[in-house]
Amino acid sequence: MWTICFREFRELMSGFRPLLIAAVLFVVSYYTAQAAELIPDGMGNLSQEEAYVAGMRAALYVFGYLFVFTLSHNVVNKELEARTIRFLVTKASRSAIIYGKTLGTFLFWALLLLLNTILISYTAGTFYLIDYLEFLVFIFYGVTAAVLLSILIPRSAYTMFFGVLAAFALPALSFWSMLSEEWYIAWVKFVTPYYYFQFDLFYMAVPFVIGLLFYSAADRLFQRRDV
Amino acid sequence: MMRIIRTENLIKSFGRERVVDGISLDVYQGELFGFLGRNGAGKSTFINLITDIMKPDSGDVYLFEENFGIDAVKDRIGVLPDYSSFYDQLTGLKHLQFFSRLSGKPATKKRSLEVLEQVGLEEAARWKVGTYSFGMKKKLGVAQALIHDPELLILDEPTSGLDAESVIHMQKLVQELNREGKTIFMTSHNLPEVEKICSRIAIMKEGTIALEGSLKELQQQFQATFMVTIDTGTTLGEEDKARISRGLAEKKRGGAWEDGLLHVETASEDAIPLLVQQLVQLHVPIYGVSVEQPSLEDIFLHEPEQVSDDLYKT
Numbered sequence: 001m002w003t004i005c006f007r008e009f010r011e012l013m014s015g016f017r018p019l020l021i022a023a024v025l026f027v028v029s030y031y032t033a034q035a036a037e038l039i040p041d042g043m044g045n046l047s048q049e050e051a052y053v054a055g056m057r058a059a060l061y062v063f064g065y066l067f068v069f070t071l072s073h074n075v076v077n078k079e080l081e082a083r084t085i086r087f088l089v090t091k092a093s094r095s096a097i098i099y100g101k102t103l104g105t106f107l108f109w110a111l112l113l114l115l116n117t118i119l120i121s122y123t124a125g126t127f128y129l130i131d132y133l134e135f136l137v138f139i140f141y142g143v144t145a146a147v148l149l150s151i152l153i154p155r156s157a158y159t160m161f162f163g164v165l166a167a168f169a170l171p172a173l174s175f176w177s178m179l180s181e182e183w184y185i186a187w188v189k190f191v192t193p194y195y196y197f198q199f200d201l202f203y204m205a206v207p208f209v210i211g212l213l214f215y216s217a218a219d220r221l222f223q224r225r226d227v
Numbered sequence: 228m229m230r231i232i233r234t235e236n237l238i239k240s241f242g243r244e245r246v247v248d249g250i251s252l253d254v255y256q257g258e259l260f261g262f263l264g265r266n267g268a269g270k271s272t273f274i275n276l277i278t279d280i281m282k283p284d285s286g287d288v289y290l291f292e293e294n295f296g297i298d299a300v301k302d303r304i305g306v307l308p309d310y311s312s313f314y315d316q317l318t319g320l321k322h323l324q325f326f327s328r329l330s331g332k333p334a335t336k337k338r339s340l341e342v343l344e345q346v347g348l349e350e351a352a353r354w355k356v357g358t359y360s361f362g363m364k365k366k367l368g369v370a371q372a373l374i375h376d377p378e379l380l381i382l383d384e385p386t387s388g389l390d391a392e393s394v395i396h397m398q399k400l401v402q403e404l405n406r407e408g409k410t411i412f413m414t415s416h417n418l419p420e421v422e423k424i425c426s427r428i429a430i431m432k433e434g435t436i437a438l439e440g441s442l443k444e445l446q447q448q449f450q451a452t453f454m455v456t457i458d459t460g461t462t463l464g465e466e467d468k469a470r471i472s473r474g475l476a477e478k479k480r481g482g483a484w485e486d487g488l489l490h491v492e493t494a495s496e497d498a499i500p501l502l503v504q505q506l507v508q509l510h511v512p513i514y515g516v517s518v519e520q521p522s523l524e525d526i527f528l529h530e531p532e533q534v535s536d537d538l539y540k541t
Contacts, residue, residue, distance in 0.1 A: 003328040083312045087371060090278050090306035091329040093298040226281040 001096040001103075004088070008104025012071060018112055021067050025116045028059035030123065052124040053131045056116060060135060061194065065170050068142035069163030072105050074156035075147055076222070081156055085227045098219045102147050109139040130201050137204040137211070138193045144214035151221045170194075229256040230292055231379050231410045232277060237286035239272055246272045248434030249286070254412050254427075259405040261425030262414040263527060268431040270414045271309040274383050278306045290379065302331050305372030309383040312364075315357030319348055319367050322356060323374045330375035339374065346370045347396055361388045369397065373404075380404065382413040386420060398424055422523040430527060442523060447496065449526045455499055457489040457506060458515035474509040 012018065032055025076098070079085035088097050113135045121127040146163065153159045170192055177188035178195055189195035193207035232254035239247040246269045254260045264270045275281040277288050279297045290300045297304075313322055320339050327334035334342070343352045346366040351359065359367065365388050372380055385401065386394045394417070402424050405411050415421050421428060422442060429439040438445055463471075468484050475482045475491065480502065482491045489511070491502055499518060506513060521529075 003325065007325065083310055084314060086280050086308040086311040087313075087326060088329065089280055090304065090308060091301055091326060091375075093301070094279070095298075224282055226275075 001092070001100045004092065004097055004100025005104040005107065008075070008101050009107050012105065012108040017071065018108070022112050022116055024063060024067075025056060025059045025112070026119050028063075029053070029055035029116065029120045031055070032058060033120075033124070052120040053128045056120055056135075057131070057197070060138060061171055064138060065142045066164065066167040068109065068139065069146055069149075069167045070160075072143060072146040072150070073159040073163035074150055075101050075105055076150040076218075077154050077156050077159055078150075080154055080225075080227060083227075089227055094222050095219055098147065098151075098215075098222050102143060102215055102218075105147070106140055106143045109143060110136055113139065133201055134197060134204050137208045138197075141193050141207045141211040141214070144211040144218065148214045148218040148221075151218050151225065230254065231256050231258075231290065232260075232412060233289040233292070234273075234277060235287045235289075237273070237276055237288065238284045239269075239276055239281065240284055246434055247276060247283070250431075250434075250436055252429060252436060252439070254410065256410055257405070257408060258410055258412075259401070259424060259426045260410075260412045261421035261428040262412065262431065263418070263421060263428060263523075264414075264431035269434045270431055271383055273431070274306075274309065274381055274412075274414065278304070278308065278381055280308055302375060303378045305375065305377035305380045307365075307368045307372045307380075307382040307385055311368065313356040313359075313367065316355060318353050318355055319343055319359070319363075319370070320352045322367060323370060326371045327374045332375040334374050342370045342374050343367075345373065345400060347393060362390060362393060365389060366393070366397075369400075378409060380409055380411045380413075382411065384414050384416065386415065386417060394420070418522075418524045418527055428523070438526065445523070445526050446520050449521050449529065453493045453496055453499065454519040455491045455493055455502060456517045456519070457491065457503075457511070457513055458517075459487050459489055460512055460514045461487045462512060463487065471506070471509050471511055475505070478505055480505070 029052055033051040036051035036054075074081075076085075079088065085097075092100075113132065117128055117132045117135070145166070149159050149163060149166070150156075153162060171194065173185065173188045174192040174194040177185045177192075180186055190206070191210060193204070196203040196206055230253045232252065234250055234252050237247055237250045238245065248269075250273060262270050262273070272281065276283050277290070279301075288297065290297060291303060293300050317325065320336070320343065323334060323339040323342060324336070327339070340349065340352060343349050346369050348363060348366050348370060351363055356364065356367065365385070369382065369385055372382065380401075382401070386397050389397060398420060401411060401413065405424075405426075413425075425442075427439075427441050428445060430437045430445075438448060440448065471489070472482050472484070480491060480493075482489050484490075489506075493499060493502055496518075499516075503513065503516060
């Protein structure tokens with residue numbers, strides 16, 4: 001399990017992608033805070049310190065799932081397509097493969113978010129521990145959704161398409177749902193993480209549990225899959 | 228003896244086509260088991276079913292007489308699957324180190340290099356696999372199956388795509404591993420290879436096991452009679468030949484002459500020493516005795532329908 005986890009982590013860390021993502025998140029966070037300084041009354045009731053983390057949150061809202069799905073839409077099906085998975089399943093349990101891949105992907109994001117949180121914490125002069133934990137849950141939800149998608153759809157070209165679609169649809173539908181009373185959309189906010197950001201950390205348990213359900217479904221599907 | 232592989236009524240279909248049709252098979256500890264069949268007979272699918280690459284529609288697979296599922300014994304099995312590929316950016320050496328860690332038995336660099344040498348890849352150990360030829364990838368496939376020193380090796384066509392020298396090297400390696408005590412289950416299209424190295428053989432046809440046993444058992448099953456040829460030299464005249472033929476007829480045996488060669492048909496292999504004894508009693512000079520036996524190729528190429536049904540398991 002750890003072997004697959006570290007391999008997935010290393011693969012995601014290789015190249016310019018982590019630097020680019022970290023840069024985007026930091027630049028958006030930083031300039032959002034700078035912009036807040038220029039507005040005479042600040043951004044609503046936000047203090048300067050809060051503006052930094054609000055910027056990071058906004059960056060995650062907008063780009064978070066797009067990054068996750070773009071990088072990890074094919075976390076499993078790329079190995080199915082290449083048939084490298086055949087060597088993996090003959091050596092490790094299927095659960096260990098899914099666990100390793102999910103954890104490796106999650107650790108990559110956890111590290112990126114930690115670096116970014118440290119950077120903005122340093123700039124703002126305060127450490128955003130609670131916000132970091134919320135970001136982790138937010139990303140966990142996206143990572144498990146990407147793993148599930150990658151098992152549900154065996155072709156990586158399709159998961160790329162559906163992943164990007166989901167990355168735009170998730171925030172759009174969630175915010176629509178939060179602003180609407182219509183029955184056909186109002187329920188969406190309860191199954192995505194955005195709604196729970198406005199409450200205490202405790203409420204983030206809901207998207208975390210949904211993420212666990214995604215993970216469990218992915219594991220069960222993979223147990224039955226011919227590779 | 229311990230049954231290392233046991234399948235019970237294993238069934239797998241793709242769409243409407245039943246590719247594996249109720250196979251029950253036992254492979255015992257220490258065997259070098261050859262699995263034959265034409266293209267599309269279901270050999271690779273059977274291997275995929277017993278190695279967790281595919282899931283059976285029904286039926287059971289037991290490895291090492293273990294009831295806790297294949298996950299419990301994966302570290303004791305080395306598999307060379309059909310239609311598999313490697314990570315092009317990793318070297319052969321890195322692959323072995325990765326796969327050994329995955330098996331839960333991390334290999335040292337020394338051990339990895341030893342295994343690469345065993346399969347004849349020592350010079351390419353540090354090349355990226357993307358630069359390997361088909362044959363080199365096949366060798367690496369065998370190496371990754373060996374790296375964690377498994378008790379059971381399941382090899383899907385380990386010699387296909389190799390050059391003649393590598394084929395011989397691989398056959399020797401497989402035999403050596405078997406002598407070391409590893410149980411080996413392999414498929415091959417190379418009939419002389421299977422005939423030469425395997426202790427037991429199964430022939431698969433249309434998703435079922437058509438024949439199973441040692442080569443000798445298959446020959447006995449396949450062959451209804453044995454044609455014995457006795458070389459009597461060139462000294463016998465026509466009168467002697469007629470006398471011998473009469474003598475054989477009294478013993479209820481038929482015989483046909485072809486120059487100095489006497490061809491006699493017997494119903495079983497056990498009757499051959501008796502025949503020789505009878506010929507000695509008839510004062511036949513014997514310079515040589517040969518028994519015509521079907522090769523594995525004869526058995527394989529023979530349409531099973533042409534052999535009586537009772538010779539077949541299914």
